[in-house]
Amino acid sequence: MVKIAIMGYGVVGSGVVEVMLKNKKSISHKAGEQIEISRILDIREFSDSPMAGRFTSNFEDIINDPEIKIVVETIGGLNPAYDFVRRCLLAGKSVVTSNKELVAAKGDELLALARDRNLNFLFEASVGGGIPILRPLDQCLAANEVFEIAGILNGTTNFILTKMIRDNISFADALNLAQRLGYAERDPLADIGGLDACRKICILASLAFGKHVYPEQVHTQGIQDITLEDVKYADIWGGVIKLIGRARKLEDGRLDCIVVPMILPHASRLAQVNDVFNGILVRGDAIGDVVFYGQGAGKLPTASAVVADIIDEVKHLGARKYLIWESGEPDYVADYLESKSAMMLRLKCDNSQAVKSKLDNMLGVCERVDIENSPSDELVLVTPLITQNRLDEVLKSLSDTSLISRIRIADF
Amino acid sequence: MVKIAIMGYGVVGSGVVEVMLKNKKSISHKAGEQIEISRILDIREFSDSPMAGRFTSNFEDIINDPEIKIVVETIGGLNPAYDFVRRCLLAGKSVVTSNKELVAAKGDELLALARDRNLNFLFEASVGGGIPILRPLDQCLAANEVFEIAGILNGTTNFILTKMIRDNISFADALNLAQRLGYAERDPLADIGGLDACRKICILASLAFGKHVYPEQVHTQGIQDITLEDVKYADIWGGVIKLIGRARKLEDGRLDCIVVPMILPHASRLAQVNDVFNGILVRGDAIGDVVFYGQGAGKLPTASAVVADIIDEVKHLGARKYLIWESGEPDYVADYLESKSAMMLRLKCDNSQAVKSKLDNMLGVCERVDIENSPSDELVLVTPLITQNRLDEVLKSLSDTSLISRIRIADF
Numbered sequence: 001m002v003k004i005a006i007m008g009y010g011v012v013g014s015g016v017v018e019v020m021l022k023n024k025k026s027i028s029h030k031a032g033e034q035i036e037i038s039r040i041l042d043i044r045e046f047s048d049s050p051m052a053g054r055f056t057s058n059f060e061d062i063i064n065d066p067e068i069k070i071v072v073e074t075i076g077g078l079n080p081a082y083d084f085v086r087r088c089l090l091a092g093k094s095v096v097t098s099n100k101e102l103v104a105a106k107g108d109e110l111l112a113l114a115r116d117r118n119l120n121f122l123f124e125a126s127v128g129g130g131i132p133i134l135r136p137l138d139q140c141l142a143a144n145e146v147f148e149i150a151g152i153l154n155g156t157t158n159f160i161l162t163k164m165i166r167d168n169i170s171f172a173d174a175l176n177l178a179q180r181l182g183y184a185e186r187d188p189l190a191d192i193g194g195l196d197a198c199r200k201i202c203i204l205a206s207l208a209f210g211k212h213v214y215p216e217q218v219h220t221q222g223i224q225d226i227t228l229e230d231v232k233y234a235d236i237w238g239g240v241i242k243l244i245g246r247a248r249k250l251e252d253g254r255l256d257c258i259v260v261p262m263i264l265p266h267a268s269r270l271a272q273v274n275d276v277f278n279g280i281l282v283r284g285d286a287i288g289d290v291v292f293y294g295q296g297a298g299k300l301p302t303a304s305a306v307v308a309d310i311i312d313e314v315k316h317l318g319a320r321k322y323l324i325w326e327s328g329e330p331d332y333v334a335d336y337l338e339s340k341s342a343m344m345l346r347l348k349c350d351n352s353q354a355v356k357s358k359l360d361n362m363l364g365v366c367e368r369v370d371i372e373n374s375p376s377d378e379l380v381l382v383t384p385l386i387t388q389n390r391l392d393e394v395l396k397s398l399s400d401t402s403l404i405s406r407i408r409i410a411d412f
Numbered sequence: 413m414v415k416i417a418i419m420g421y422g423v424v425g426s427g428v429v430e431v432m433l434k435n436k437k438s439i440s441h442k443a444g445e446q447i448e449i450s451r452i453l454d455i456r457e458f459s460d461s462p463m464a465g466r467f468t469s470n471f472e473d474i475i476n477d478p479e480i481k482i483v484v485e486t487i488g489g490l491n492p493a494y495d496f497v498r499r500c501l502l503a504g505k506s507v508v509t510s511n512k513e514l515v516a517a518k519g520d521e522l523l524a525l526a527r528d529r530n531l532n533f534l535f536e537a538s539v540g541g542g543i544p545i546l547r548p549l550d551q552c553l554a555a556n557e558v559f560e561i562a563g564i565l566n567g568t569t570n571f572i573l574t575k576m577i578r579d580n581i582s583f584a585d586a587l588n589l590a591q592r593l594g595y596a597e598r599d600p601l602a603d604i605g606g607l608d609a610c611r612k613i614c615i616l617a618s619l620a621f622g623k624h625v626y627p628e629q630v631h632t633q634g635i636q637d638i639t640l641e642d643v644k645y646a647d648i649w650g651g652v653i654k655l656i657g658r659a660r661k662l663e664d665g666r667l668d669c670i671v672v673p674m675i676l677p678h679a680s681r682l683a684q685v686n687d688v689f690n691g692i693l694v695r696g697d698a699i700g701d702v703v704f705y706g707q708g709a710g711k712l713p714t715a716s717a718v719v720a721d722i723i724d725e726v727k728h729l730g731a732r733k734y735l736i737w738e739s740g741e742p743d744y745v746a747d748y749l750e751s752k753s754a755m756m757l758r759l760k761c762d763n764s765q766a767v768k769s770k771l772d773n774m775l776g777v778c779e780r781v782d783i784e785n786s787p788s789d790e791l792v793l794v795t796p797l798i799t800q801n802r803l804d805e806v807l808k809s810l811s812d813t814s815l816i817s818r819i820r821i822a823d824f
Binding site: 022294 | 427431434435438439442536542543544547548551552553554555556557681684696697698699700701702703704705706707710712713715716717718719720723724
């Protein structure tokens with residue numbers, strides 16, 4: 001019998017209890033031990049819960065109970081989760097968390113704490129919800145040089161973009177719908193501004209490339225400025241706009257890591273990932289392209305990933321799972337303005353033919369995207385591979401031209 | 413330093429050596445030990461190989477070397493692989509194999525042998541080539557009741573069907589092309605007849621549902637009889653024909669397990685898996701639908717899965733990975749004739765309106781699929797859910813009607 005505690009009885013925490021109770025028999029069988037949830041930390045009381053009597057609002061009840069070997073952190077946010085998790089590890093308890101903000105900010109430190117004490121710190125649920133991704137990535141890494149990871153990592157923004165693309169609904173209306181359906185928070189900024197996706201690509205990149213990438217190192221742009229016109233031009237060119245988190249190893253050892261809306265050609269494996277679903281592409285030298293797809297959020301999918309980690313920790317009490325990465329470095333992530341990609345440009349200009357000729361000369365031949373009934377002073381082009389620095393420099397030299405939008409085109 | 417041996421230096425075996433040499437440093441780092449390939453069993457001599465000097469044609473050189481702790485079987489086929497693997501386990505050596513025929517036929521017995529001797533028997537590469545699927549499935553199983561697995565499990569047939577669908581090439585020509593490109597064997601029967609897919613769904617079903625499913629228990633139908641007309645009707649209805657291996661838990665505890673061509677609606681996640689790629693859908697109660705996608709065969713992808721297993725066995729020498737299932741039972745797999753699905757029927761009949769009315773009465777209202785310039789004596793219908801037994805009985809009662817083809821429609 002192994003005793004565990006759960007900190008935070010919100011959506012994920014209560015889902016963990018639900019899954020543990022529902023699949024109790026098969027879970028004990030898998031773990032090789034009975035697992036008892038002996039304490040649940042929450043400020044609220046849940047007297048109707050089957051767990052009533054095990055709730056506490058005092059963290060000390062958990063940290064001071066030597067029988068509790070594993071603590072599950074589903075509070076979310078950096079504080080007090082960081083302090084609690086740290087203290088649990090220092091007290092010799094293994095930890096499972098679903099908290100991407102915590103892992104993206106403090107993963108290196110917490111993994112080192114766990115390693116030094118022969119404990120485990122697992123967080124499968126922090127990326128991709130219920131999609132098994134961190135363990136399979138670890139498996140891919142075992143025999144492959146993984147050189148790129150790209151993913152649709154946030155279900156809320158993917159739902160909004162899918163509505164814009166399929167139903168021709170504006171960003172504002174699609175966001176409103178997402179909120180009514182419960183897919184977006186009342187304060188949706190972490191989702192639509194790209195921060196949630198940023199935290200997840202930080203975790204994936206840290207694991208894949210062995211060195212911590214911190215969210216503040218990653219250029220992060222959300223989908224707030226994507227318009228129906230952008231969507232339409234992308235469609236005419238032959239693609240869809242998706243919010244992509246991408247990390248790619250550069251030849252000099254640094255990382256190209258960004259979160260931006262990108263246009264994915266229809267043939268891309270990630271172009272067909274729609275609605276609230278997530279999809280993650282892993283590219284390795286031996287394995288080629290592998291894609292993982294499923295629900296990236298939601299109570300039960302996320303809870304099932306947490307429970308899989310709990311089982312793994314029960315099986316490895318006193319032994320360590322291999323999972324570690326180094327602390328990061330200030331210059332590890334390259335300047336995104338120097339990262340090359342093809343771009344779709346929407347320009348406002350009077351003489352579009354002349355502007356196109358100039359750009360063709362300066363950038364290499366651009367592909368013109370024509371749309372019926374478009375404004376006569378609008379020019380839409382797809383450039384060859386170029387850095388944003390160089391592009392902005394060239395555009396600045398064209399005095400009679402202003403930039404409406406600039407969206408990267410994915411090469412996966 | 414851990415010594416291993418490789419049996420069989422064909423495509424996969426030589427790929428394993430290639431990956432081990434290329435990523436030597438990161439592999440040792442992951443495994444926590446240096447790994448030395450001390451022996452390679454093959455009847456041929458490879459004097460130009462960097463491994464020259466380590467080849468032997470005598471299995472006794474491996475079985476009698478107490479320093480060899482792990483043996484990799486990449487010979488393929490049931491004999492002598494079965495005898496060799498069995499003897500390795502009996503001699504206290506852990507085994508990794510890529511051999512789906514072996515695992516599908518003898519997995520229960522070999523897993524039990526390994527368990528009883530505290531050894532590991534791993535076979536990630538036997539299903540889905542380089543796609544990590546067995547470990548993630550194990551993870552899905554940890555916290556989920558998995559109730560269905562369906563997959564495009566054979567790249568050769570998927571390539572042929574993709575050519576038929578996209579390029580309107582006949583089955584015979586597409587097969588010919590696949591052979592010229594090296595995607596199909598000169599004797600392609602195991603692929604096109606569905607046996608390869610059958611072995612893989614047996615392995616997936618055995619792991620997912622805990623009891624061995626033997627290939628001879630699974631109704632297996634290949635793609636030889638699929639015509640361009642079938643492909644066209646499927647397209648007009650709104651789907652594509654794919655060879656599907658599917659296992660589904662029935663309420664009485666038995667399994668519905670088949671390998672058949674099915675029509676997948678365009679919206680199905682597996683409908684977009686094309687060319688030589690594989691896709692595997694796992695459905696669980698908490699996790700919802702999860703899909704794994706990648707190259708299901710090929711030298712390096714398969715080799716990378718083998719190497720991941722080798723690393724795992726090196727890390728777990730003297731400890732066991734949880735991976736086991738019971739032996740099967742004669743009545744465990746239900747009669748496929750009693751498995752219900754919607755079906756697309758192509759019928760030859762003189763009075764199609766009258767025949768449709770009769771069928772609507774007997775089966776429930778059928779959907780008519782109309783195609784321009786189709787023969788006037790051909791009727792194409794999509795039925796409601798029905799068993800093949802009941803359908804055949806009903807068709808037999810229509811004396812003026814003969815069946816051209818009958819293809820199941822997928823509900824995923």
